[in-house]
Amino acid sequence: MIVSTLPRRLAVVIVVAVIVAFLSIKLNAFRDYQIAEVAYEVTAVAGLTVLTGLSGQISLGHGAFMAIGGYTTALILLHLNWPFIAALLIAAVVTAAAGAVVGVAAARLRGPYLAGATLMLGVALPAVAYAYPATFGGDQGLNVVFTTPAFLGANFPLTRWQAWVGAAVALVTLLLLANLCYSRIGRNWRAVRDDDVAAALDGINVALARIRAFVVSATCAGVAGSLLAVITALVAPGAYTLTLSIALLTAAVIGGLGSLPGALWGSLLIILVPTYASDVATSHGLSSSVGSNIPVAAYGVILILVMLAFPQGIQGGLRRLVALFAGPMNRENEPVATPEHSEKEGSS
């Protein structure tokens, strides 16, 4: 199994990469920009879905880690002029360190207390930018210069390059996460999530497993923040509000907690629904006071519908549908046990 999964995942990654490349050339520049947006979103959501779905910890403050990644990238690009890949890696290292610090605290907290602590982080950290306007540019933030490399020619659209960079980073992150989840570390996370006492009795270092999950998850958020910075060419505290943290969690839940394909589903919804809804609202000539609230309303309706129809998220719903069509001979594979068991992707 270990021999066969990696090539399989690589094949999936290559297929998705080819589809993204095809789409980015076929679609208009704004759709390219949205592909890049989906890429940063899925990177962050994948990290969060691993944290919450696999290790059983909640974070309402992932926007803060994205802010750390974004500002690190912006400061490096602004002052040191290093290539983006270097800035991205340093942003990952810095957020990993921040994740470790928060993780140590998080390992001691559970449930609502952990939610409260991470919520505070998410609300408070972006305010640092206001406290040191000379370094972080205050409310209006820092501009990030990100251009297409010279070898692609002068006429290569920037948004297509952003889509490629974003998709590449997101796919590599997803590949690494997928491998990690099915390694010993991932199994330990699931053991800790299901019963930490039993896990400890089995010789698993519960605190270490929890901290590791936080570090991995924060790193993903940091990488996503770095992508967001170069995609919007800006880092500003207004980008990393509580709304962002909640939106990430929403995407993870809608997609299906603990599922990496689910992270992609959730991200697609979060990015595409507001634009689509506002297009519909304006093209039907609704008054602006109604039209401007349509995206928010659509978002709420979709959240409710998905949760009603697929309590396990979109990916859980798909899995159920596939199992239904696969016929009764495969019944034993259908997740029919307790909810905790059915969300355990890869319990095989």
Next chain:
Amino acid sequence: MNRRHRFRLSAVVAVSTAAAFTLAACSSSSSPSATGTTGATGTASAGSSTAPLTASAPGITATTITIGSHQPLTGPAAPGYSEIAPASAAYFAYVNAHGGVYGRDIDYKYLDDAYNPTQTATVVRQLVLQDNVYAIFDGLGTPTHLAVESFLNAQKVPDVFVASGCDCWDQPTTDPETFGWQLDYIREGKILGQYIAQHFKGKKVGYFYQDDEFGMDGVKGLDYEIPSSMVVSRQSYVDTNVNVAPQVAALRASGAQVVVSFSIPAFTALLKLTSLKLGFSPTLVVSNVGSDPITLSGLLESFAKQGGATVNGNSLTDGMITDSYAPSLGDASNSWIALFKKVHAQYDAKAPFDGNVLYGMGVAYTFVQAMLKAGRNPTRADLVNAINGGLQQGPLVAPYAYSMTDHDGVTGAYIGVINNGALTPEGPVLTTDTSATGAITSYTGTQPTAPASGIPAP
């Protein structure tokens, strides 16, 4: 086990294929917006030239000019400011119904950015890259518009009449596409500062300002005119934190007798209510953007209601000193007020006729003026060149600064006092520049009257 893995592979492929369809489906749905085209299609052919109308630039067809904007339709800056874009759309509808711009209809597509710079980045890219707008018009807000200024200039999209008085729009060498319109905050700070220095000699002055280019430009102008010995406290706020009690307490403790506020309307109201709560009643001098009496009165009443109190909004704004670069709303003899009132009654009657509506119509008039000057079949550069060549004074009380080397908008304002929900002008129109030493002088010219047709002459 093997089946499961095959399943996972196929699931991922299915997901990505479906993603492909979703994206493809969305990209075909960019149907044109109906906003702002409520009027009849252009029938009259304006001008003497009979050259056929062509698709001379992105966003321009033989029948339409599509322009876009980012506006705070929801979020902290929405109260008051969300009326501006519908008012502009109302004026465009009026123009469209009366022959359009050389026969073309203006299609004004404004999207909500909730006053969040990251959302601004997204919606402006949607307008430019997908909807192919000819220009970005009246993008609202300092922190928000700064997020897209360099993008628009890199794309060579005219970025006209930004709805913010930041001096940062006046950078013709680095940002040649960007133009301000309203009085910039440095000039405004100087005009308010001189008034304070002259009328409140020897009094203690406190500053209350938004912690960004908007507030800091205003403070810069104030400091040019108010001796630093008079200033006893400088307090700033961020628009995401509605608790201004610490700032107000500090102002009160400093013994300030006059408080100058460079704030958006919601925060002017919060300043007033928090002062009231703390038993602090200084003379308030408020920047134009945060002092529209009708907006303020509504905000004061609704904020007080949320806190379980009942106040009379109009009596709370009484005595507030401010400045205005547009004619007073109550001035029935002013031809511009009469014109915009007429358009308002016909196309935008649901909104109150307040300073925001006047603003939206005034800036829309200026855009039509610039488009007519740009010619029958304008390129994007033609619009920029037209404004660089200077625009005639119109709905505002002072002339514009526009030239090749100056992209600031209007250059002066008059001081006024709010009485019973209306602005009473006090003193002449004062004009000045943005330098520390530039003199503040009384404007001797007179404002031209509005054209009878309501549409600028080409």
